[in-house]
Amino acid sequence: MQNNANEMAVFNTAIYVRLSKEDIVAAQSGRESNSITNQKQLILDFLKDKPEFNIVSIRIDDGYTGTNFDRPAFQRMLNDIKVGRINCVVVKDLSRFGRNYLEAGNYIEKIFPFLGVRFIAVADGFDTGAGGNETKQMVSEIKNLVNDMSVSYTHLTLP
Numbered sequence: 001m002q003n004n005a006n007e008m009a010v011f012n013t014a015i016y017v018r019l020s021k022e023d024i025v026a027a028q029s030g031r032e033s034n035s036i037t038n039q040k041q042l043i044l045d046f047l048k049d050k051p052e053f054n055i056v057s058i059r060i061d062d063g064y065t066g067t068n069f070d071r072p073a074f075q076r077m078l079n080d081i082k083v084g085r086i087n088c089v090v091v092k093d094l095s096r097f098g099r100n101y102l103e104a105g106n107y108i109e110k111i112f113p114f115l116g117v118r119f120i121a122v123a124d125g126f127d128t129g130a131g132g133n134e135t136k137q138m139v140s141e142i143k144n145l146v147n148d149m150s151v152s153y154t155h156l157t158l159p
Helices: 021-028 036-047 072-082 101-115 133-157
Strands: 011-019 053-062 088-091 118-121
Touching: 011 036, 011 072, 036 053, 036 088, 053 072, 072 101, 101 118
Parallel strands: 011 053, 011 088, 088 118
Antiparallel strands: none
C-alpha cells in the first residue's frame, strides 16, 4: 500500500449500504428511514476530499436484514476482499453493517484485520485505520450490542 514516506497509502474501497425490510416499514409509517440514497450520499460526501480512497465498488443489499450476513451484495464484497480487490470497507454506521453483535464484531475485530482490511463507519466516527483503536473498539462493541438488542426488542413489539 505504501512504498515510502512520501507516498500516500491508497485504499481500494467498497461502499456498503443496506436497507432492511423493517426500515422500509418504518419509512412507510412516517418514521425516518436510512434510505439507500442517503447512505450512499453521506459516504460519498465523507470520501470526496480524501484521495487515498479509490472507490472500486458500491454494494447494495436492499430489503435484507442485518441479523445475519447471508446477503448477496455483502457476499460479493467479501469475495472482492478475499481476492485482494478491496482493502477498505466504508458504511454509514455500524447498524447498516450488521445487527448481530457477535458476527459483526467477528468481521470488524478479527476477519477484516486478518485480511488487511480497513473498516470505517462514518456516522459512528469509527475507523480501524485511525489512532485510538482501543477506545473505538469498545465503542463499536457497545453499539453492536445495542443494535443486536434493538433487533430483539423490535421483534418482540411487532405484531
